[in-house]
Amino acid sequence: MRLSPFNVVSLTLGFVFLYLPMLILVIYSFNASKLVTVWAGFSTKWYGELLSNDAFLDAAWVTLQVAVLSSTLATVLGTMAAYVLVRGGRFFGRTLFSGMIYAPLVMPEVITGLSLLLLFIGIGMDRGVLTIVLAHTTFSMCFVSVVVSSRLMTFDQSLEEAALDLGASAFEAFRLVTLPIIAPAVISGWLLAFTLSLDDLVIASFTSGPSATTLPMKIWSSVRLGVSPEINALSTILIGLVTVGVIAASIASKQSALRAKRDEQAAARAQ
Amino acid sequence: MRRRLLIAVPYVWLLALFLIPFAVVFKISLSDIALAIPPYTPTAKDGIWNMLTGLDFENFVFLSEDDLYWKAYLSSLQIAFISTLLTLCVGYPMAYAMARAPEQWRPTLLMLVILPFWTSFLIRVYAWVGILSGEGFLNQFLLWIGVISTPLTILNTNTAVYIGIVYTYLPFMILPIYSALDRLDGSLIEAAEDLGCSRIKAFWLVTIPLSKNGIIAGCFLVFIPALGEFVIPSLLGGSGTLMIGKVLFEEFFSNRDWPVASAVAVILLLILIIPIVLFQRNEQRQAEAEK
Numbered sequence A: 001m002r003l004s005p006f007n008v009v010s011l012t013l014g015f016v017f018l019y020l021p022m023l024i025l026v027i028y029s030f031n032a033s034k035l036v037t038v039w040a041g042f043s044t045k046w047y048g049e050l051l052s053n054d055a056f057l058d059a060a061w062v063t064l065q066v067a068v069l070s071s072t073l074a075t076v077l078g079t080m081a082a083y084v085l086v087r088g089g090r091f092f093g094r095t096l097f098s099g100m101i102y103a104p105l106v107m108p109e110v111i112t113g114l115s116l117l118l119l120f121i122g123i124g125m126d127r128g129v130l131t132i133v134l135a136h137t138t139f140s141m142c143f144v145s146v147v148v149s150s151r152l153m154t155f156d157q158s159l160e161e162a163a164l165d166l167g168a169s170a171f172e173a174f175r176l177v178t179l180p181i182i183a184p185a186v187i188s189g190w191l192l193a194f195t196l197s198l199d200d201l202v203i204a205s206f207t208s209g210p211s212a213t214t215l216p217m218k219i220w221s222s223v224r225l226g227v228s229p230e231i232n233a234l235s236t237i238l239i240g241l242v243t244v245g246v247i248a249a250s251i252a253s254k255q256s257a258l259r260a261k262r263d264e265q266a267a268a269r270a271q
Numbered sequence B: 001m002r003r004r005l006l007i008a009v010p011y012v013w014l015l016a017l018f019l020i021p022f023a024v025v026f027k028i029s030l031s032d033i034a035l036a037i038p039p040y041t042p043t044a045k046d047g048i049w050n051m052l053t054g055l056d057f058e059n060f061v062f063l064s065e066d067d068l069y070w071k072a073y074l075s076s077l078q079i080a081f082i083s084t085l086l087t088l089c090v091g092y093p094m095a096y097a098m099a100r101a102p103e104q105w106r107p108t109l110l111m112l113v114i115l116p117f118w119t120s121f122l123i124r125v126y127a128w129v130g131i132l133s134g135e136g137f138l139n140q141f142l143l144w145i146g147v148i149s150t151p152l153t154i155l156n157t158n159t160a161v162y163i164g165i166v167y168t169y170l171p172f173m174i175l176p177i178y179s180a181l182d183r184l185d186g187s188l189i190e191a192a193e194d195l196g197c198s199r200i201k202a203f204w205l206v207t208i209p210l211s212k213n214g215i216i217a218g219c220f221l222v223f224i225p226a227l228g229e230f231v232i233p234s235l236l237g238g239s240g241t242l243m244i245g246k247v248l249f250e251e252f253f254s255n256r257d258w259p260v261a262s263a264v265a266v267i268l269l270l271i272l273i274i275p276i277v278l279f280q281r282n283e284q285r286q287a288e289a290e291k
Helices: A005-028 A045-051 A054-087 A094-106 A109-122 A129-154 A157-165 A170-199 A202-207 A215-223 A229-270 B002-029 B048-053 B058-065 B067-100 B103-118 B121-132 B137-145 B158-183 B186-194 B199-210 B212-227 B231-235 B244-253 B258-290
Strands: none
Touching: A005 A229, A005 B067, A005 B103, A005 B121, A005 B158, A045 A229, A054 A094, A054 A129, A054 A170, A054 A215, A054 B002, A094 A129, A094 B002, A094 B258, A109 A129, A109 A202, A109 B002, A109 B244, A109 B258, A129 A170, A129 A202, A129 B002, A157 A170, A170 A215, A170 A229, A202 A215, A215 A229, A215 B121, A229 B103, A229 B121, B002 B258, B058 B067, B058 B258, B067 B103, B067 B158, B067 B212, B067 B244, B067 B258, B103 B158, B121 B137, B121 B158, B121 B231, B158 B212, B158 B231, B186 B199, B199 B212, B212 B258, B231 B244, B244 B258
């Protein structure tokens, strides 16, 4: 099929709409003027100010800790949940279980945040890094489990059965056969959980206490006052990191697909 | 034994941190506000029986009598509905063009759609503040090309909220529609055209109905989160923008009225159950159709 002029126009306008706002943000982070809409020459001074601002660095450190801890926990729990959903067969309360996996995906953040906060207060738990980790783990494990279970559904169960027939224990079969096959899905689940945690403002605001401020909370309190060049600089750094990460991941997955294809061809020749 | 453990760990986790918190919200929505810590009464300290008999629907009666809440729910529904339609109008042509693009371009196009999704939501909304403000880039541009003579007021209006929602949720609309169109058998459209359909008629009679599931999925994926949205109306909307997520946040943090905030959450949840159930039915139908 060929693209009609209408197709070309809608793609071009669509991508301009998606990318122009971020491009403007990146360009104006190098603006020398404090006035964000007037260009006054190239400067990197806002980056310098950002890096000497302890409050931002502390918040970034808290955010990173929360993201690493919660995404790792969420990956373990989410993979378990996916395995139970796809391979677990029937068990008591299965409908409730799958409901609890899918509901958080569409639950408004204000409700999740409010309910967790009321729980933490109800049981007298001090709010801080730990409570944010618990909250993030809970909603991101559901995303992990959706990603992993879609991979589990498409893979050939007879491979697992073969391992069991050949004398592997259930755990060995999982570790040696299932896990290597679903690994790409587990890794993308982890990455998804990690970015969800890095990005979250609403749930973190509800579940954190005075001792822990995450980066989105810090950004929020300063953007409420309007546009600031420091936030532009911070945004540029974050956009840059994500872009590099996503492009690297896509190149890596392309190469591993190529390698798998070569292996298959080599195996076919060997036969 | 091991299987039981495998089921129990995620199960108990979700029960404790997803289901029980809702029960707590529900209970507090039936309590009264109090000047204490925690700021509501009765609590479990009063004994279970006293706690249960002390609950009533007063907060819900209060909500139904106050115009503010009615208006907030209705205007959230309206804003979510309009922005879903707008997102569909922007997203469908893009998904359609992507599905018609040459095979070797598609992975790149797909990545370009997904990339913003990985970028911070907050930053993407914030980017529009500088564009839409009175002396922002959009006004500067429009003044420069001479379309307008005085700056438009866009920031802090509902228009800005629509733009923000369309912008941030666009990938959620494009991806399901693209995957439906991608599976569509091109020979069906050729057949329709051979049988005398005009191009546009073939599009309406063949392409649109066959991508229906993608359209439905995309619309729900935008509508459901937009309904409870907090960040976009707070940052881009004005004092006149009433959205229930914002009302809940303010009721809780500014007014510190926990029972009313909980009641607001319970009603929002009840409203959301309808689209969520419809969405899951659509997904199930699609999964069965693929089998």
